[in-house]
Amino acid sequence: xxxxxxxxxxxxxxxxxxxxxxxxxxxxxxxxxxxxxxxxxxxxxxxxxxxxxxxxxxxxxxxxxxxxxxxxxxxxxxxxxxxxxxxxxxxxxxxxxxxxxxxxxxxxxxxxxxxxxxxxxxxxxxxxxxxxxxxxxxxxxxxxxxxxxxxxxxxxxxxxxxxxxxxxxxxxxxxxxxxxxxxxxxxxxxxxxxxxxxxxxxxxxxxxxxxxxxxxxxxxxxxxxxxxxxxxxxxxxxxxxxxxxxxxxxxxxxxxxxxxxxx
Numbered sequence: 001x002x003x004x005x006x007x008x009x010x011x012x013x014x015x016x017x018x019x020x021x022x023x024x025x026x027x028x029x030x031x032x033x034x035x036x037x038x039x040x041x042x043x044x045x046x047x048x049x050x051x052x053x054x055x056x057x058x059x060x061x062x063x064x065x066x067x068x069x070x071x072x073x074x075x076x077x078x079x080x081x082x083x084x085x086x087x088x089x090x091x092x093x094x095x096x097x098x099x100x101x102x103x104x105x106x107x108x109x110x111x112x113x114x115x116x117x118x119x120x121x122x123x124x125x126x127x128x129x130x131x132x133x134x135x136x137x138x139x140x141x142x143x144x145x146x147x148x149x150x151x152x153x154x155x156x157x158x159x160x161x162x163x164x165x166x167x168x169x170x171x172x173x174x175x176x177x178x179x180x181x182x183x184x185x186x187x188x189x190x191x192x193x194x195x196x197x198x199x200x201x202x203x204x205x206x207x208x209x210x211x212x213x214x215x216x217x218x219x220x221x222x223x224x225x226x227x228x229x230x231x232x233x234x235x236x237x238x239x240x241x242x243x244x245x246x247x248x249x250x251x252x253x254x255x256x257x258x259x260x261x262x263x
Contacts, residue, residue, distance in 0.1 A: 001187065002174055002194035002208060007230060009171045012188070016169065022162075023169035027176055028145060033164065036126045037135065038142045041113060042160060048093035049157055061086070067121035089116050097156055103147045110143055174208045177215050185216035190224050190249060191241040193231055198245045209249055222253065 001008050005025045016023045032038050043060045046052040052060075064086045096109050114122070122129060129135035150159035162168065177185075192198070198205045213220060225241055232239040243250055253259040 001171075001189050002205075002212075003189070003196075005171050005173055008188045010230075012171070021169065022167065023171055024165075026165065026170040026172040028141065029163065029165060030170075030172065030176055032138070032142050032145055035138050035142070037122060037129065037138060040117075040122075041110065041142070042164070044089065044093055044113060045097070045156060045160060048090050048097055049160075051157055051160075063125060066125045067117065089113070092116070100150075100156075103143075103151070106147055106150070107143055110139060114139065174212045178211060181215055181217055183217050184219040185212070185221070187212050187220070187222045189228075190222045190246070191228075191243055192245045193228070193236070193241055195246045205246070209246075222259075 005027065009023075009025055013023045013025075040060070040063060043052065043056045046056055047060055064082050068082050068085070093109070093113065096112070100106050100109065119129075119135065122135070129138070146159065146163050149162040150156065153159060153162065195205045195208075224243060227239050228241055229239050231241070254261075
């Protein structure tokens with residue numbers, strides 16, 4: 001979709017849920033999963049649960065070599081002492097993961113993990129967190145998002161999978177889809193209201209349209225709705241939708257052999 005995902009996705013998510021299919025708006029999760037400190041915490045969880053991949057264990061080990069200075073040959077640590085420190089953190093998490101009963105317990109767990117790693121050492125490896133309260137903000141968002149997943153199911157393993165979007169249909173704007181590819185892509189709302197500024201920025205909107213098309217590997221579907229009650233506003237009291245301004249997109253799709261029209 002071109003505009004805010006929330007405007008188009010509520011009914012889609014509800015309908016898919018009735019068929020046992022999970023879908024979610026990806027924006028906040030996508031942003032959180034790009035954060036180095038979030039990936040670090042997830043790796044610690046996975047190692048604690050013994051569900052890590054070889055790469056995830058290697059990444060965690062390399063991080064510990066960096067924060068202790070052993071990777072640069074400074075700090076007076078030995079490989080054995082680094083392993084001991086890391087193993088102590090993993091052992092702590094293994095015990096605490098079994099005692100999580102509410103969100104506050106989870107908050108304390110994350111806080112203790114950060115305390116044991118030390119903020120100063122985190123910032124040394126990930127300097128983006130040196131600015132103001134950015135690290136705190138990132139961690140608060142992570143806690144809120146992860147707890148929503150954990151609170152809806154039973155078990156940390158499944159919560160991690162859900163937080164990472166496994167077995168979930170991601171719903172996002174074109175902008176958020178840049179750099180991603182999927183076997184099938186469904187574009188919801190190929191309408192003037194989605195490309196409301198097309199007359200003033202035709203090239204930018206054409207570029208966005210082709211970004212959307214290029215996300216699909218095998219299958220692409222576009223939807224057009226004649227009326228959207230959730231888009232009723234002062235300028236469009238009826239909620240009627242048109243495709244006059246972006247008619248060139250329809251002309252492209254209607255060329256022989258390009259698309260199949262389903263009413």
